[in-house]
Amino acid sequence: MTKKMKIRIAEIIILLIALLVVPLFVKNNYYLLVFNRILINAIVVLGLNFITGLTGQMNLGMAGIFALGAYASALITRYANISPWVGLLLAIAVGWVIGQCLGYPSLRVKGVYLSLTTIGFAEVIRLMFSNLTDITGGTQGMRNIEPYSLFGFKFDTQGKMYYLFFVITAFGFFIAWRIVYSKWGRVFKSLRDNAEAVEMSGVDIADVKIKAFTICAIYGAVAGALYAHFMGYINPSTFTIDMSTNFVIMLLIGGLGSVIGNIFGAIIVTILPEMLRFLDDYYLITFSIIVLLGAIFFPNGWVDAVVRLGKKTINIISDKRAENGKAVSR
Amino acid sequence: MSSILKASNVTKKFKGLVAVDDLDFDMKDNTIHSLIGPNGAGKTTTVNLITGVHDLTSGSVEFDGKIISGLPTYKIARSGIGRTFQNIKIFSSMTVLENIMVGGHEQAKLGLVRGVFDFKASKAEEKKLREKAEEILNKIGMYELKDKLMKNLPYGRQKISEIGRAMMNDPILILLDEPAAGLNPSERAELIQVITKTHREGFSYFLIEHNMDVVMNISDYITVLNFGRKIAEGTPKEVQNNEEVIKAYLGNKYVTKKKVSGEV
Structure with a gap:
């Protein structure tokens, strides 16, 4: 094991511990609730990354x-x-x-038409749940959904749930990371750039596309299940196109294709509206404007923009140092 | 020499238009076989028929003793045919090395789930794939460029990289669809060098080209198409002196002229 890898692992462990002790210091339930929302959203975005981020097919049906x-x-x-x-x-x-x-439809339908298909899918699901009144309670929603429990230990407070969701999200992150940075991630990405060339490399692109969709949908469904038991109450009117677009915004802000970016995207888009709440009526429009400006000025995502800015400043500083050094030696 | 690629009575009709009409050719193993013809002669259509992009209207294509017409493209590719495209099809947002490695996706057999959890196997496989890609990059003279983004490369390099990507699958036969189109003379020379060098190492090439420099220099055998029909075939010398070919390319006038000058 190289020194670099050891440092990497140490960094990850420190980060994990730091994140694990959060509930010990944050006693405010509201903050913990926001953290839990972030974790759930992060799972969705990790999944969405496979479709919209890597294979480049706009999926607006995540809700x-x-x-x-x-x-x-x-x-x-x-x-x-x-x-x-x-x-x-x-x-x-x-x-x-x-x-x-x-x-399956993604094999036949492309671009905007696929987006419409996915929107249609999400709407059908939403309407189905609002109209199956006998089973789902319709627009009244389902109340008192049981929280998770493990060997008699109930995850019934926000703090306890935080640990549970943290572990699940970390696991999801691990899997996504392993897939994205493997030959599968590479083939997903190449599909975005040019499907015909991939097929001519002997890859069954139908199979690969369906794989990408399946990974995406499993992530989305798992996050949905966690959400149900986390909120304890679900209602079809939550799962609108707004929710789908929000997930896509998270993905875009984090940067398409980047697994770490997914997490940051989920953090930023979940926290930002909460922070803007002091603006009352104007918070949504302010948030939208921020997102819009972000899309224009940082098309590769905010994380990428920050990393670039950091590299630039480091370069400038080191250049200056080099110049100074030269001047002294002269 | 045994035959490697054999087309028998291949016909393709797009509605009323007959793009390829009753085409027969027999490509021998370990040769460079060219398909030439004026614009719209049906050359690219022929390649698309061989690779299964289009379905044949009638006839059959045989590769390495097996009928491949009717199979989906990826299966044809797996059977040992590589291909480059007339309008380059590269993965522009990825690095050169990654581009080549995508070509070897099928060579790495590890499944999705095992790839996630079996650290050792996936690492070994990735390493094998990378080494192979690097070896190929060496072969096509692009090793130094391996970490560059594909979209930042000059057009000629991008075209040559397609050959490299095709080689990842260990093909017996590579179809080159106008590899020299849009290249400048020095890039063209490099392309010829790559083709002849790799041909010596055992790759067979089926070449479609407009640039006669390239075709006449490296081909062992040439098939000439015009309006979807085969009008001539033979060695480069034979084809150059074929009346039908001259007529197709230059018009009737030049056939007689040549004869006159030949007599004098």
């Missing part, structure tokens, strides 16, 4: 996937009266099925 995960888990825990963990497994299965089904 539909999210809703299916949430309702699948909530309904099975309610009616079969079993542990939410089974609900989570069901959500994974549901995600797999959605991925296979949604991946």
Whole structure:
């Protein structure tokens, strides 16, 4: 193991510990709630990255996937009266099925038309849940969804849930990282640039596209399931196109294709509106303007912009030093 | 010499237009076989038929003793045919090395789930793939450029990189669709060098080209198309002196002129 790798691992461990002790210091429930939302959103964005970030297909139906995960888990825990963990497994299965089904049209439909297809999908799901009143409670929503528990330990406060979601998000991050920086991530990215050339390399592009959609949908459905048991209450009117676009904004702000960027995107877009709440009526428009300006000036995402700025300043400083050094030696 | 690529009665009709009409050719193993013809003769269509981009209207294509017409493109590619494109198709947002490595995706057999959890195997596989890609980059003289973004490379390099990407799959045959189009003379010379060098190492090439410099220099055998129909075939010398070919390229006038000057 090289020295560089050791430093890397040490950095990661320190970061993990720092993030794990957060609830010990932050006692405010509201802050913890925001942190939990960030973690859930991060899972969705990690998944969305595979479709919209890597293979470059605009998926505006993430809310539909999210809703299916949430309702699948909530309904099975309610009616079969079993542990939410089974609900989570069901959500994974549901995600797999959605991925296979949604991946199919993506083979035929491209660009804007695919975006419309995904929007349509999400709307169908939303309307379905609002109209299946007998089962889902319709627009009244489902109340008192049981929280997660492990060997009798109930994750019923925001602080406890934070740990649970943190572990799951970290695991999701690990998997996403491993896939994105492997031959699969590379082939996903190459699909965005030129599908025909990929096919001529002997790659079954239909299979690869469906794989990307499946990963995306599993992430979305898992996040949805977590959301249901985290909020304890779900309502179809939450899962609108606004939610889908919000996920895409997170992805864009974090930077397409970058796994670390996904996390930062989720953090920024979840926190920013909360921080702007003091603006009352104007907070949404302010937020929109900030996002718009970001899209114009930092098209590669904010994280990329900050990294570039950092590199630039370091270069300038080191250049100056070099110049000074020369002047002295002369 | 055994035949490697054989087209029998290949016909392609786009609605009323007959793009390729009853084409027969037989490409021998370990040769550079060129397909030439004026614009719109159906050359690129022929390549698209071979690689399964278009379906044949009738006829069949045989590669290495097996019928490949009717198979999907990726299966044809896996059977040992590589290809470059007339309008280059590269992965512009990725580095040169990554571009080449995508070509070897199918060579790495590790599945998605195992790739995530089996650190050792995935690392070994990635290393193998990278080493192979680097070796190929060396072969095509682009090793120094491996970490550059593809979109920042000059056009000629991008075109040559496509050959490298095709080589990742260990093909027996590489189809080059107008590799010299848009290249300047020095890039063209380099391209010829890459083709002849790799040909000596065992790759067979099926070449479509407008640039007669390239075609006449490196081809072993030439098939000439005009309006989708084969009008001549033979060695470069034979084709150069073929009346039909001269007529197709230059018009009737030049056929007689040449004869007169030949007599004198």
